[in-house]
Amino acid sequence: MKDNIYTKYFKKRNESLKSSKQNINSKRVYETFNSALKYFNFNSFNQNQQLIDLGCGDRSFIKYAEEKGLSTKGFDVDDGINFEKDKLPLDDNSIDHIITNSVIEHLYNPNIFLSEIKRTLKKDGNLIIVTPNFRFSYDEFYDDPTHVKPYTENSLKKILEMFNFNQIQVMPWFVKKPNFYWKIPNNFLLGSLIPFRGDASELIPNFLKGQTKSILAICKK
Numbered sequence: 539m540k541d542n543i544y545t546k547y548f549k550k551r552n553e554s555l556k557s558s559k560q561n562i563n564s565k566r567v568y569e570t571f572n573s574a575l576k577y578f579n580f581n582s583f584n585q586n587q588q589l590i591d592l593g594c595g596d597r598s599f600i601k602y603a604e605e606k607g608l609s610t611k612g613f614d615v616d617d618g619i620n621f622e623k624d625k626l627p628l629d630d631n632s633i634d635h636i637i638t639n640s641v642i643e644h645l646y647n648p649n650i651f652l653s654e655i656k657r658t659l660k661k662d663g664n665l666i667i668v669t670p671n672f673r674f675s676y677d678e679f680y681d682d683p684t685h686v687k688p689y690t691e692n693s694l695k696k697i698l699e700m701f702n703f704n705q706i707q708v709m710p711w712f713v714k715k716p717n718f719y720w721k722i723p724n725n726f727l728l729g730s731l732i733p734f735r736g737d738a739s740e741l742i743p744n745f746l747k748g749q750t751k752s753i754l755a756i757c758k759k
Contacts, residue, residue, distance in 0.1 A: 567713065583608060589634065592621065608635075622650060628654075631658070637666045639668040653701070656759060661759060668753065669755075671753045713737075736748045
């Protein structure tokens with residue numbers, strides 16, 4: 539991870555994210571994460587639990603989670619943390635949920651990153667990862683100059699198995715779609731073929747929205 543390029547890119551991106559729509563997007567993402575946790579029989583978000591967002595951007599997600607009663611903290615380039623090299627400033631076995639949305643693909647080597655997540659999660663604590671699925675995003679993946687390591691649904695599951703995470707579920711990153719979409723055959727292909735993103739115009743019917751070329755993975759310590 540080239541700190542100079544990475545830092546410049548993400549500071550610019552984080553600034554561009556500061557808009558009134560971000561609270562709406564955070565609500566949709568929060569509800570989708572919680573829905574997935576419940577659907578696959580994980581411990582869902584509850585008041586007073588500890589939630590950490592690694593790669594928190596403009597911090598809109600953790601602000602929304604805090605409004606829902608969770609104790610939250612986020613880390614990003616603005617905090618001077620290099621996820622490939624640095625220890626997280628968190629105690630062992632102290633965190634209920636760790637979210638990392640669009641981060642792991644920016645790391646040449648995720649060893650320390652995943653080891654630190656494993657160290658800081660409580661027993662049965664949840665890890666939630668979102669990352670592009672190279673199988674369907676290969677033509678645009680490297681348009682982001684800080685993307686360095688692509689994943690598919692199979693490679694992401696294998697690396698989580700290598701770090702001995704439990705009850706690994708890997709599915710398309712459908713936001714606010716019916717839960718059965720996560721279990722239907724060829725769901726990754728379906729997600730890539732839906733015409734419009736979920737945040738498209740309200741004039742577009744819902745059944746035409748929800749396009750995704752990304753992976754959602756949830757697992758336990």
